[in-house]
Every structure is written in structure tokens, then in C-alpha cells.
Amino acid sequence: MRAAVLQxxxxxxxxxxxxxxxxxxxxxxxxxxxxxxxxxxxxxxxATGRLGLTPPVVLGHEAAGEVSAIGSDVDGFEVGDxxxxxxVPQCGECASCRRGQPELCGYSARPEYRRPRFVVDGEPVAAQAGCGAFAEEIVVTRHNLVPLPDGVPFEIGALVSCGVTTGVGAVRNTAALAAGSSAVVIGCGGVGMAIVQAARAAGAAAVLAVDPVAAKRELALELGATDVAEPAGLAAAVASVTGGEGFDVAFEAVGVPETIRSAYDATRRGGTTVVVGVGAADAVVPFTARELYASGRRLVGSVFGSSDVRRDYPRVIESWRAGDLRLEKLISDRIGLADLPEALAALRAGSALRSVVVF
Structure with missing residues (x-):
């Protein structure tokens, strides 16, 4: 079968x-x-080494499809589902799952979860994030699967499986954004656009979207942002939108020290900075001990939108059906597997929002 292998x-x-x-x-x-x-x-x-994966590995982690075979200990799923x-596998049995934090499920650290899922040239090959979604067929555990309702397109299911749920969950679960609040979203890729939409759906009075790409700022306005700014104009936007006080909640959806620092600086005293972007292990964000104490700000990480997938996937789909989330707008183009390298290059250049590989 065909698959995208990072060699x-x-x-x-x-x-x-x-x-x-x-x-x-x-x-x-x-x-x-x-x-x-x-x-x-x-x-x-x-693909570029930022996550520290060791090649060879089959890339991809955001997918929807149909069950084609099940193991002997699988219940709840049948061929054709x-x-x-x-x-993120969510086993329901580990300490994190039992305390209500399934996004931190410990099942992925177990040796049996980390076993290779593919074979290339007769040798076992790992799957990115235990998925390897850029392949015609993948093998995952039953803990990785959630039913996709009939009538929901597979491409919508794929978006919900990671990026959209990450952004929506950051608003609903991690920040618990209240109606009437003000929010700034730094980074308007697929996750950032989901944050923008979820913030407006939650009743935010002001949503500032920050991105260097003009087309993304325009789309953010279409999807619910009340204001937009380039990164260089963030300080001026904080002054104009909040009167200089800062935002109740700042969402960082890039994952680099500069934007994390900018999000923190754009947060009001006593407000909350939510780090959603995936950063490199050696990237260090400078804070002083005094400012962390004296500002009263909360600085929190949001892993996978603090989501319980069995609860939140259906809720996100219902929000899409209700028109609160315009997920089709997040799809830049539909491509074949052979076009994946070019799609990743476009993502890096900022000219694409979210390509979807259709099999």
C-alpha cells in the first residue's frame, strides 16, 4: 500500500x-x-525534526476512515464502522483518565503502545503519534477510536480528530471562556481559526486575531474575529481594543518563545494565558520570578484542548451542524498523497491553512 515515509x-x-x-x-x-x-x-x-522523531517513520496523525479489521480483544467496534x-489514546483506566484528565492518558507510554505499526523493506517502522495517518491503511489501538456519525464527511471527521478539537477545547475546557470576555488569538492556522470561532460562539465580546499573513487575518474576520492585527501591531491593538488593560484570555497557537511571551504580555493582570502551540523541547521562554508572581496571571498549557474525545468529538460535530463552527472554511485544498510534500511546504510558507489528503 501507499504511505508517506519520512526517511x-x-x-x-x-x-x-x-x-x-x-x-x-x-x-x-x-x-x-x-x-x-x-x-x-x-x-x-x-517532518523537519522539530519534534525529535527518529526516521524512518510514517507521518500523519489526523485521520478518519473505516474499520477494516479488529483484534481479538477489541469490543465496541466492528468491521465497516x-x-x-x-x-491521544484515552484508556479510561490510568491515573490521568480516572482523575478526569484523559488528554494526559498514560497509555501511550506503555511499551505495547510504542511498538512499530508498519513494515518497510522487511523492517519495522514506527508511526507518528502512534497513528501514521498518511497511509492508505493504519493500525491503532481501540483506545484511539471514536465513532464518526453517519452523514458527517470523512474530511470533517479528520479535522475534528485533532486540530479543531484542540482549538475548541482550549476555549471550552482549558480556559472555560466566559460570555462577555475579551480574547486574543496569536497564530491563525487551523488551530487558531478554531479558537477564533469557539471564542465567538462562547459569547466573547472581543476577539483579536493576530497573524502575519493578510489572507488569514481576513478569514479570521469572516469567522468571527472582531479585530485583527499583524504581530508588529499587537501592542497598539491591545491599547485600542482593551484600553491598554490587556485581554482576559490570550491564546497562543504557534509554539515559539516569542509568541508565548507576546501572549503573556497581552494578558491583563489576573487574566489567563493559554499555550496551545506545540513547541520544541529546547525552546526557552524568558520570564522573571517577580512578574510571574506580581501580575497574578495564570499561565497554562493546553494539551489537545484538555479534551475527552468521547465527550468532545460529538460536541464539536454538533457545533458544526449548528453552524457555530464553519469547518469547511478551514480546508485550503484537497490533495492526493503524492502532493503531501508540497502541501507541507505551503503550510510552512503560510500560504495554506489546512490541506486534506483524500484517499
């Missing part, structure tokens, strides 16, 4: 191969025929 770090290290196979399905494993896979900025980070694939 060495860098976009020129991606090979679209047609001789890849999956491992056999056993115990809790499920084989899924991928129908759509979103091209996320995390995939770009994985339509499913969304969560890159």
Missing part, C-alpha cells in the same frame, strides 16, 4: 512509497482504512 528529516526526506504494509492486527489493535487525513502544522514539525482517530 530523513526535512521535506526532501519524505518518500511516497507503494511497498509499505501494516503489522498484523492482534489483541487491542484495529486496522483502519483511511479516507481523509488532515495536514497539520505538527506534521510539518515532525466509520471512525475518527485520536492521536
Amino acid at each position: 530523513r528529516s526535512g521535506l526532501d526526506g519524505i518518500a511516497i512509497r507503494d511497498d509499505v504494509s501494516t503489522v498484523d492486527v492482534s489483541d487491542v489493535l484495529v486496522r483502519v482504512r483511511v479516507r481523509a487525513a488532515g495536514v497539520c502544522h505538527s506534521d510539518l514539525s515532525a 466509520r471512525v475518527m482517530v485520536s492521536w
Whole structure:
């Protein structure tokens, strides 16, 4: 079968191969025929070495498709079921799941979860985030799967499986944004656009969207932002929108020290800064001990939108059906697997929002 294999770090290290196979399905494993896979900025980070993956690895983590085979210990799913694939397994049994933080599920650290999922040239090959979504078929655990309702397009299911739920969850779960609040969103990629829409749907009085790309700022206005700014104009926008006080909640959706620092500085005293972007392990954000104490601000990380996928995937889909989330607007184009390297390059250049690989 065809799959996108990262053979060495860098976009020129991606090979679209047609001789890849999956491992056999056993115990809790499920084989899924991928129908759509979103091209996320995390995939770009994985391909370029920012996430520290060791090639070879099959790329991709945001997918929807149909169950094609199940292991002996799988219940709740049957061959032919339509499913969304969560890159975070949620087992319901570990300490994090029991305390109501399934986004931090410890199942992914277990040796059996980390076993390779593909075979290339007779050798076992790992899957990005335990998924490897840029393949015609993938093997995941039953803990990674959530039913996709009939009538929901696979490409919408793919978006919901990661980027959209991450952004919406940051608003609803991590920040618990209240009606009448003010919010700033720094970084208007797919996740940032989901944050913009969720903030307006939550009743935010002001939503400032910040991005260097003019087309993204225009789309943010269309999707619910009340104001937009280039990064260089953020300080002036804070003054004009909030009277200089700062925003109740600042969402950072880039994952680099400069934008995290900017989000913190744009937050009012006593407000909340939510870090949603995936940063590099060696990236350091400068804060002084005094400012962390004296400002009274909350600085919190949002892993996968603090989401419980069995609860939040259906809620996000209902918001899409109700028109509160215009998810089709997040799709820049629909591509074949062979076009993946170019789609990642466009994502890096800022000329694409979210490509979807359609199988």
C-alpha cells in the first residue's frame, strides 16, 4: 500500500512509497482504512525534526476512515464502522483518565503502545503519534477510536480528530471562556481559526486575531474575529481594543518563545494565558520570578484542548451542524498523497491553512 515515509528529516526526506504494509492486527489493535487525513502544522514539525522523531517513520496523525479489521480483544467496534482517530489514546483506566484528565492518558507510554505499526523493506517502522495517518491503511489501538456519525464527511471527521478539537477545547475546557470576555488569538492556522470561532460562539465580546499573513487575518474576520492585527501591531491593538488593560484570555497557537511571551504580555493582570502551540523541547521562554508572581496571571498549557474525545468529538460535530463552527472554511485544498510534500511546504510558507489528503 501507499504511505508517506519520512526517511530523513526535512521535506526532501519524505518518500511516497507503494511497498509499505501494516503489522498484523492482534489483541487491542484495529486496522483502519483511511479516507481523509488532515495536514497539520505538527506534521510539518515532525517532518523537519522539530519534534525529535527518529526516521524512518510514517507521518500523519489526523485521520478518519473505516474499520477494516479488529483484534481479538477489541469490543465496541466492528468491521465497516466509520471512525475518527485520536492521536491521544484515552484508556479510561490510568491515573490521568480516572482523575478526569484523559488528554494526559498514560497509555501511550506503555511499551505495547510504542511498538512499530508498519513494515518497510522487511523492517519495522514506527508511526507518528502512534497513528501514521498518511497511509492508505493504519493500525491503532481501540483506545484511539471514536465513532464518526453517519452523514458527517470523512474530511470533517479528520479535522475534528485533532486540530479543531484542540482549538475548541482550549476555549471550552482549558480556559472555560466566559460570555462577555475579551480574547486574543496569536497564530491563525487551523488551530487558531478554531479558537477564533469557539471564542465567538462562547459569547466573547472581543476577539483579536493576530497573524502575519493578510489572507488569514481576513478569514479570521469572516469567522468571527472582531479585530485583527499583524504581530508588529499587537501592542497598539491591545491599547485600542482593551484600553491598554490587556485581554482576559490570550491564546497562543504557534509554539515559539516569542509568541508565548507576546501572549503573556497581552494578558491583563489576573487574566489567563493559554499555550496551545506545540513547541520544541529546547525552546526557552524568558520570564522573571517577580512578574510571574506580581501580575497574578495564570499561565497554562493546553494539551489537545484538555479534551475527552468521547465527550468532545460529538460536541464539536454538533457545533458544526449548528453552524457555530464553519469547518469547511478551514480546508485550503484537497490533495492526493503524492502532493503531501508540497502541501507541507505551503503550510510552512503560510500560504495554506489546512490541506486534506483524500484517499
